[in-house]
Amino acid sequence: MPLTEKEVRLLAALQNIEIAPGHMPGVIRNLAVLLDQAALLFDPASDLLLEPAPVFRP
Amino acid sequence: MADLVTLPDSASAIAAAVRRGSVSARTVTEIALARIEALDPKLNCYTQVMAQRARREADAVDAKVAAGVDPGPLAGVPFGVKDNYDVAGRVTTAGSIVNRRLPPAARNAVLLERLTRAGAVLTGTHNMDEYAYGFTTENAHYGATRNPHDPARSAGGSSGGSAAAVAAGLCSFALGTDTNGSIRVPSSFCGVFGLKPTFGRLPRTGTFPFVHDLDHLGPFAASTADLAAAYDVIQGYDPGDHACADIPPSPVALHLGQAWDGKAAVLDGWFDDLADEQGRRAVGIVADALGARGRINLAGAERARAAAFVLTSASAGNLHLEALRSQADDFDPATRDRMLAGPLLPANFVLQAQREREAFRVEVAAAFAHHALLIAPATPCSAIRLGQATIRVAGADLPARPNIGLLTQPLSFVGLPVVTVPVRNGPMPIGVQLIAPPWREDLALRAAAHLERTGICETNPC
Numbered sequence: 001m002p003l004t005e006k007e008v009r010l011l012a013a014l015q016n017i018e019i020a021p022g023h024m025p026g027v028i029r030n031l032a033v034l035l036d037q038a039a040l041l042f043d044p045a046s047d048l049l050l051e052p053a054p055v056f057r058p
Numbered sequence: 059m060a061d062l063v064t065l066p067d068s069a070s071a072i073a074a075a076v077r078r079g080s081v082s083a084r085t086v087t088e089i090a091l092a093r094i095e096a097l098d099p100k101l102n103c104y105t106q107v108m109a110q111r112a113r114r115e116a117d118a119v120d121a122k123v124a125a126g127v128d129p130g131p132l133a134g135v136p137f138g139v140k141d142n143y144d145v146a147g148r149v150t151t152a153g154s155i156v157n158r159r160l161p162p163a164a165r166n167a168v169l170l171e172r173l174t175r176a177g178a179v180l181t182g183t184h185n186m187d188e189y190a191y192g193f194t195t196e197n198a199h200y201g202a203t204r205n206p207h208d209p210a211r212s213a214g215g216s217s218g219g220s221a222a223a224v225a226a227g228l229c230s231f232a233l234g235t236d237t238n239g240s241i242r243v244p245s246s247f248c249g250v251f252g253l254k255p256t257f258g259r260l261p262r263t264g265t266f267p268f269v270h271d272l273d274h275l276g277p278f279a280a281s282t283a284d285l286a287a288a289y290d291v292i293q294g295y296d297p298g299d300h301a302c303a304d305i306p307p308s309p310v311a312l313h314l315g316q317a318w319d320g321k322a323a324v325l326d327g328w329f330d331d332l333a334d335e336q337g338r339r340a341v342g343i344v345a346d347a348l349g350a351r352g353r354i355n356l357a358g359a360e361r362a363r364a365a366a367f368v369l370t371s372a373s374a375g376n377l378h379l380e381a382l383r384s385q386a387d388d389f390d391p392a393t394r395d396r397m398l399a400g401p402l403l404p405a406n407f408v409l410q411a412q413r414e415r416e417a418f419r420v421e422v423a424a425a426f427a428h429h430a431l432l433i434a435p436a437t438p439c440s441a442i443r444l445g446q447a448t449i450r451v452a453g454a455d456l457p458a459r460p461n462i463g464l465l466t467q468p469l470s471f472v473g474l475p476v477v478t479v480p481v482r483n484g485p486m487p488i489g490v491q492l493i494a495p496p497w498r499e500d501l502a503l504r505a506a507a508h509l510e511r512t513g514i515c516e517t518n519p520c
Contacts, residue, residue, distance in 0.1 A: 011402040017383055019398060026395030031402055033460070034371055037364040038407035041414055046361075052412040 003028050003035075065089055069135045069230040069284040073177070076134035079123050083116035083134030087179050090136035094181060094228050101204045103213075103223040105141045105151060107182040112136070115179045122177075130177030132291060139233045140217050141183040142190060143167040144264040152266040153186040153216070155199050156381045156388050167264030168299075169233055169275060169292045176291040181229050184219030188390035190235055190268040191374055191397065192216050193243045193462035194442070198390040202444050205247060206520035207486055211441040214247030214462070216240040217278070221248040224278045226520050231279040231288045235265065237272045238366055239436075239466025245278060245478035246436035246489025250517050251285045251506060252278045256496045257473025263298030269373040270301070272366065272470060280517040282507040285477070286311040289499070310500045318508035320430035320501060322350035325493075328359035329434040332451050332464050336488050337435035340481035344490045345433050347514045348505055354425050354432065358418045362468035365414035367460075372408050375400025392459065419472045426495040431505055435465055436478045436489030469493055477502035479515040487518065 008028055012019050019027055065086065066072050075081040091109050098104050122129040139145070142152040144163035151157050165171075170180065185203045187195055195203040195218025203218040205211040206226035213222035217234025221244030224232050234241045236254040245252030253276045260275045267273055277292070279285040293307035324330075324345050330338065344350075356362075375382065375397045382389070382398055389397065425432060438451045438461070448455040449462065469476055469491065475498060478489040494502040509515040 008402065012398075015379065015383075015401045017379075017398065017401065020386060023386060023395060023398060026391070027398045027402075030371075030396045030399035034368060034399055034403055035407075037367045038403065038410070040361055040364040041368070041407065041410040046410065046413045046417050048413075050413040050416045052409075052416055 003032050065136070065227055065230060068281055069132060069279065069287050072135050072230060073131060073133045076119065076123065077129060083119035083179060084113065086134045087112050087116040087136060090181055090229060097226055097228060100209060101206055101222055101226055102201045103184055103203055103219040103226065103228060104138065104182045105185050105200050105219070106148070108180060112179050112181050115174065119177050119179070130175060132173065132287065133177035135178045135231070136181045136229045137173060137178050137231050137233070138181050138184050138220060138223050138229045139167070139170055140186050140220050140235055142186065142235055142266040143170055143183070143233060145170065145180070145183060150266050152190065153188040153197050153200060154389070156385060163264070165264060168261050168296045170264070172292050184217070184223055184232060186219060187216035188393045189374065189378070190216040190237055190240055191393040192459055193239065194459055195219060195244070196392070196444060198392065204444070205441050207249060208441065210443055211486065212247060212444050214244030214441065218244045221245055221250055221252065221278050224248070224250045224280055225517065231277050231284050233275060233277055235268070236274045236276055236470060237268045238370060238470055239463035241276050241278065242436045242466045242476060242478040242489060242491060243462055245480065247441035249480040249482065249487030250278050250280055251282055251480065252276065252478040253285050253289055253499065253503070254470065254476045255289070255499050256475045258301050258303040259475070259497070259499070260292060261296030261299040261302040263296045267377065269370050272370065274470065282314055282503055282510050283311065286314055286503055308500060310503050313500055314504060314507040316504055318348060318505050320505065321428070322348045322431040322433055322505070323352035323354045323429045324350055325356060325432050325434040326353040327355035327357065328468070329465055332438050333435040334439045336440060336484045337438065340483050340488050340490050341433055341435050343481060343483065343514055344479065344509060347509055347512055348431065348433070350433055352429070354429070356421055356425065356468070358421045359468040361414050362418040362471045363464060365411035366467040366471040368403065368407055368411040371396055371400035372403050415471060418468065422472055422474065430494070430501050432493040434491045434493065436491045437462055438464055440484060440486035440488045466491070475499040475502055477506045479506045479509055480517055481515055482518055
């Protein structure tokens with residue numbers, strides 16, 4: 001489903017970012033690429049028990 | 059370029075001559091400065107040439123030689139640093155004009171300090187993609203760096219100015235940074251040797267960050283001997299970088315002559331599928347020369363690349379959030395829109411990307427249980443034309459700027475040490491990655507030296 005300008009503006013508002021009209025097409029395009037890449041990480045989702053924290057071993 | 063006086067052919071030759079007094083550091087410096095003055099207006103490798111500082115440092119080296127004091131192992135060797143390394147008294151631009159609001163650096167970056175102590179002479183700062191976010195060094199503020207082998211082509215990025223300066227003989231070696239491929243991509247495009255060490259090996263103290271948990275520093279040089287000479291000097295713990303491992307240096311220069319007898323394998327799947335014919339042939343040549351038998355498919359490579367892509371955008375957006383809110387117009391358009399998109403990513407995706415790193419680390423560790431070295435192409439193609447919008451990858455046209463690092467990103471994501479070696483098997487050179495287990499830079503450098511001795515890999519003069 002393609003991203004809309006309204007959705008991007010709402011997301012940006014959560015971060016207190018005001019996106020200039022001239023920047024909007026590029027931001028939408030780049031966010032769409034990011035979401036496509038992120039979708040790969042859920043196809044399938046990796047093991048939720050994988051440990052992302054730094055682990056110290058004596 | 060042939061009419062100009064060239065630097066002696068290696069850093070070690072320069073240092074040896076300066077140390078025994080047969081040539082002065084000042085003379086070597088003047089040769090380097092003359093080459094920069096003649097060639098850099100065309101290539102645009104430098105954002106600032108520091109002639110005065112270079113002459114002062116050269117004179118200090120000569121004074122030590124005259125006084126019988128050891129001037130250091132890199133005495134009189136000219137080098138440069140990417141413009142995200144602090145140089146005392148100067149604002150570190152990191153390829154941006156947003157950074158002009160920052161105060162001048164109070165101290166030199168730790169690696170720069172170590173090189174100066176070793177007698178090396180800083181000639182200036184090198185051009186880069188804005189905030190290191192790119193693979194072409196086409197910078198809206200400071201211009202594009204041109205490839206010395208073909209000025210109509212890109213030098214690669216983001217450390218493009220550093221790689222091109224070495225390729226053009228403007229300096230003997232250079233320091234760059236690599237977050238997703240920014241040493242390996244320009245090494246490939248410019249046909250020079252580049253080392254991205256293990257994450258945590260070299261302290262980043264005094265450099266401008268991009269993605270804290272992916273940023274690496276490392277050298278470029280025209281030979282493995284020069285690469286190792288620079289690497290040996292800059293190794294060592296520094297408490298200013300909290301990710302730097304507190305381990306002793308592992309000097310490698312003296313071991314480069316050892317014959318290569320390690321077990322190597324070629325990376326298949328993602329790394330083969332996304333390479334072009336020249337890249338595949340280059341990998342084949344290198345694999346034959348190293349006696350590589352097996353092929354290994356790292357099934358998680360695509361997901362690792364995706365995770366690195368997501369984390370990079372989120373982290374860069376986070377780092378620059380305040381400037382993105384208040385002065386977005388001052389960013390290079392090529393980086394601005396990517397950085398603005400990063401903070402808009404839901405946290406769920408970022409958390410998943412972090413998990414992916416551990417999954418891929420485990421998979422890579424299993425590959426190294428039976429092999430000392432893995433081999434893969436560095437870039438999906440050789441140097442692209444400046445302004446080229448797309449590259450052909452596996453039968454599809456993809457946007458060039460974000461995809462030139464397809465083959466480097468999965469490997470830096472898990473912090474592996476990689477030496478990129480140049481192969482000249484087409485109109486332009488292309489790089490091959492020699493990937494070693496964590497902390498075993500020596501293996502990749504020994505393999506690179508073997509390839510250089512057998513004439514497979516070399517930096518061709520421009």
